[in-house]
Amino acid sequence: MLFGGGRKVEFKDPDQKLWMDRMGEKGWTCPTWPKEYGGGGLNFEENKVLQEELMRIKARPALNSFGIWMLGPALLEYGTEEQKMEHIPKIVKGEIRWCQGYSEPGSGSDLASLKTKAEDQGEEYLINGQKVWTSYADECDMIFTLVRTGPLEPKHEGISFLLIDMDQEGVTTKPIKLISGKSPFCETFFDNATAPKENLVGGLNKGWSVAKRLLQFERNMIAGMGFGSAASGSSKKTDAKPTSGLATMAKRYVGEKEDKLNDSGLRNKIIDHDMNSQAFALTLRRAAEESKKSNQGPSAASSIFKYYGTEHNKLRYEIMLEAMGTKALGWDGAEFGPEELAITREWLRTKANSIEGGTSEVQLNVISKRVLELPQ
Amino acid sequence: MSLVLNEEQSYLKDTARDFAKNKTPVSHFRGVRDSENPECFDREIWKEMANLGWSGILIPEEYGGSDFGVAGIGVIFEELGRTLTPSPMFSTAVVCASLIKEAGNEDQKKDYLTKIASGDITLSFALEESSRHSPTNLETTAKKDGDSYIINGQKTFVLDGGFADFLIIAADTGKGTSLFITNKDAKGIDIKVTPMVDSRNAANITFKDLKLSSSDLIGEESGSDQIIEEVLDISRSVISAEMFGGIQEAFDVTLNYLKERDQFGAKIGSFQALQHRAAIMFSEIELCKSCVLESLTSFDEGSNDIPRLASLAKAKIGEVFHLVSNEAVQMHGGIGVTDEYDIGFYLKRARVAEQIFGNVQFHKDRYAELTGY
Numbered sequence A: 001m002l003f004g005g006g007r008k009v010e011f012k013d014p015d016q017k018l019w020m021d022r023m024g025e026k027g028w029t030c031p032t033w034p035k036e037y038g039g040g041g042l043n044f045e046e047n048k049v050l051q052e053e054l055m056r057i058k059a060r061p062a063l064n065s066f067g068i069w070m071l072g073p074a075l076l077e078y079g080t081e082e083q084k085m086e087h088i089p090k091i092v093k094g095e096i097r098w099c100q101g102y103s104e105p106g107s108g109s110d111l112a113s114l115k116t117k118a119e120d121q122g123e124e125y126l127i128n129g130q131k132v133w134t135s136y137a138d139e140c141d142m143i144f145t146l147v148r149t150g151p152l153e154p155k156h157e158g159i160s161f162l163l164i165d166m167d168q169e170g171v172t173t174k175p176i177k178l179i180s181g182k183s184p185f186c187e188t189f190f191d192n193a194t195a196p197k198e199n200l201v202g203g204l205n206k207g208w209s210v211a212k213r214l215l216q217f218e219r220n221m222i223a224g225m226g227f228g229s230a231a232s233g234s235s236k237k238t239d240a241k242p243t244s245g246l247a248t249m250a251k252r253y254v255g256e257k258e259d260k261l262n263d264s265g266l267r268n269k270i271i272d273h274d275m276n277s278q279a280f281a282l283t284l285r286r287a288a289e290e291s292k293k294s295n296q297g298p299s300a301a302s303s304i305f306k307y308y309g310t311e312h313n314k315l316r317y318e319i320m321l322e323a324m325g326t327k328a329l330g331w332d333g334a335e336f337g338p339e340e341l342a343i344t345r346e347w348l349r350t351k352a353n354s355i356e357g358g359t360s361e362v363q364l365n366v367i368s369k370r371v372l373e374l375p376q
Numbered sequence B: 001m002s003l004v005l006n007e008e009q010s011y012l013k014d015t016a017r018d019f020a021k022n023k024t025p026v027s028h029f030r031g032v033r034d035s036e037n038p039e040c041f042d043r044e045i046w047k048e049m050a051n052l053g054w055s056g057i058l059i060p061e062e063y064g065g066s067d068f069g070v071a072g073i074g075v076i077f078e079e080l081g082r083t084l085t086p087s088p089m090f091s092t093a094v095v096c097a098s099l100i101k102e103a104g105n106e107d108q109k110k111d112y113l114t115k116i117a118s119g120d121i122t123l124s125f126a127l128e129e130s131s132r133h134s135p136t137n138l139e140t141t142a143k144k145d146g147d148s149y150i151i152n153g154q155k156t157f158v159l160d161g162g163f164a165d166f167l168i169i170a171a172d173t174g175k176g177t178s179l180f181i182t183n184k185d186a187k188g189i190d191i192k193v194t195p196m197v198d199s200r201n202a203a204n205i206t207f208k209d210l211k212l213s214s215s216d217l218i219g220e221e222s223g224s225d226q227i228i229e230e231v232l233d234i235s236r237s238v239i240s241a242e243m244f245g246g247i248q249e250a251f252d253v254t255l256n257y258l259k260e261r262d263q264f265g266a267k268i269g270s271f272q273a274l275q276h277r278a279a280i281m282f283s284e285i286e287l288c289k290s291c292v293l294e295s296l297t298s299f300d301e302g303s304n305d306i307p308r309l310a311s312l313a314k315a316k317i318g319e320v321f322h323l324v325s326n327e328a329v330q331m332h333g334g335i336g337v338t339d340e341y342d343i344g345f346y347l348k349r350a351r352v353a354e355q356i357f358g359n360v361q362f363h364k365d366r367y368a369e370l371t372g373y
Helices: A014-026 A044-056 A066-078 A081-092 A207-224 A245-254 A264-294 A300-328 A338-350 A360-371 B007-022 B026-034 B043-051 B069-082 B089-103 B106-118 B225-260 B272-300 B306-337 B343-355 B360-370
Strands: A098-101 A117-120 A124-135 A142-148 A159-165 A171-176 A185-196 B123-126 B141-145 B148-159 B166-172 B177-183 B189-195 B201-213
Touching: A066 A081, A066 A098, A066 A142, A066 A207, A117 A142, A124 A142, A124 A159, A124 A171, A142 A207, A159 A185, A159 A207, A207 A300, A245 A264, A245 A300, A264 A300, A264 B272, A264 B306, A264 B360, A300 A338, A300 A360, A300 B272, A360 B272, B007 B069, B026 B343, B069 B089, B069 B225, B069 B272, B089 B106, B089 B123, B089 B148, B089 B166, B089 B177, B089 B225, B123 B148, B141 B166, B148 B166, B148 B177, B177 B201, B177 B225, B225 B272, B225 B306, B225 B343, B272 B306, B306 B343, B306 B360
Parallel strands: A098 A142, B123 B166
Antiparallel strands: A098 A124, A117 A124, A124 A185, A142 A159, A171 A185, B141 B148, B148 B201, B166 B177, B189 B201
């Protein structure tokens, strides 16, 4: 699903490389980023057209990475001119793949208590400590981190945002094996690692603002996951007959009678899920239209995206498993189809959706307090 | 379709909000209920609504209306739904006005639409025949007899059927469904009013050898099935907007209560057990809002997904109205189940409104069929 590029990339086929290179040259991997940094320079409407065209020709994603989703937008807001010129074009072209170093073993929901330290050594910083849940760290070239630069300051005011090259002796990674059997996350260790001074983003001890902004990008990204195949919220008038990905798949496993899915209980669950997919997609679109109209940030509606999107995606896989029966319970081997095995693993992977980037409970707290203004 | 209101629609919504706040707050509904007025609405208020042009919103300008569209009337219903404003507007100005507009001949349009727009007449649509919405395979029949039709059958849950000046009857004419319009006082019509749990009127109506002339036929003989379906979708969308208004008000009132009520030395809204349920309701309400807007604007902007969007709105809003009205009562505790407090009205309205032109399950099933499973 994810294709992140970078120095260590292995292309599945030559077309994948060609597609990434060509899209990257036009800046269409990051269509709305400014042209001077290699982006596409498209406005909201132009990008909408581009996305619709890409969907129409069923193009595979050319490149998607944490650089595109999170670091790039943050650099465009907080980076210096030199930092933008240095890092953004390489994100656009897929030359450098980035990972995120935020959480630590003792700092999960309470992120600001982090302890990894960066000491001023004149020309560079000396970094020591440990990060955890660093996605794809073992496949990445660079890491954007939160480090403690002000050990005596109050906890939010002693944190800086630092970019570190992972291709050095002082940085090691160790994959964490998840219940899915896969290792999308790593532990990352810094043992006298170094980073040049110019890699500090947003100012000394000012990293928390960058971090919070970046978390918003991350939550939006996670919320949007898993909706590629869900019912569309498109405003476009099409003649295509509406279809349901879940129902089409379920029919293959449980059969149909007079065009209706042959399991009324399962059918009802799919209906609920499809309706909510469409309602959610419409709400994503409404939030975009509202923020465009008011020229302000995200509307109240966007506070629900992380919570609702991830819970909804988990449910989608629960329903798929129910439809597939024992076919969804294989772990390995040629007796199961590759797609079936992938769904099983992905089902397990979705369990982290409502934990990473702030748990569902944290999101509900945020809605209660910030949007509904319920008392503390 | 557009998911933000245009200027015209925003203006209508603001006007309706002011009207509901000043003329028909929930105390107005309570007053009508307590007056035991069997019509269940206030004629003076209805006149004021018509004077604002609301009864003519779906009617073309040449017949005295404003032709502001389904979204225009929908946003008004949303505001009226907040305060449970009782009126004959839904049956008269949405359902029956649309039937005549879509199927009627020039004379019928001139006659009826003009009077609907001016607020001079009320109408009611006699469609349902059983306790669950079933718009096809009607048992009420209309048999041709020379230049006349003889109508026999029984209708139920006829909204405003007890007192509307005219009835539009859906009847089987052998090869399909036909629509007829008649004065409610015609010979052969027996109306039994059925006061409902939400304090609105509906009726069971029996037709026994009701004789109507062919000029009372609206549209082609046996040719109205498609038009009925289209008008039902408009009506479903608009009633969803009304229900969505009720959802928002019940939620807002409850949220205020959570911020005011002290127990255990704290505002109950500070308890996480209630906060998370409120946040979940808020999420569902945001989804409902998108469904209602998309459905309302789909008619005016020419979508080819109108039936599915109407079913999405009606099912989703029906379900969330139950969630929110039940939670509202529970979170109010003891006073939530007293008649003196308004919150119980929403619980009752949710149940009746859900049944109008298809309950939640009807529309889920229809949504799936339209999606190919």
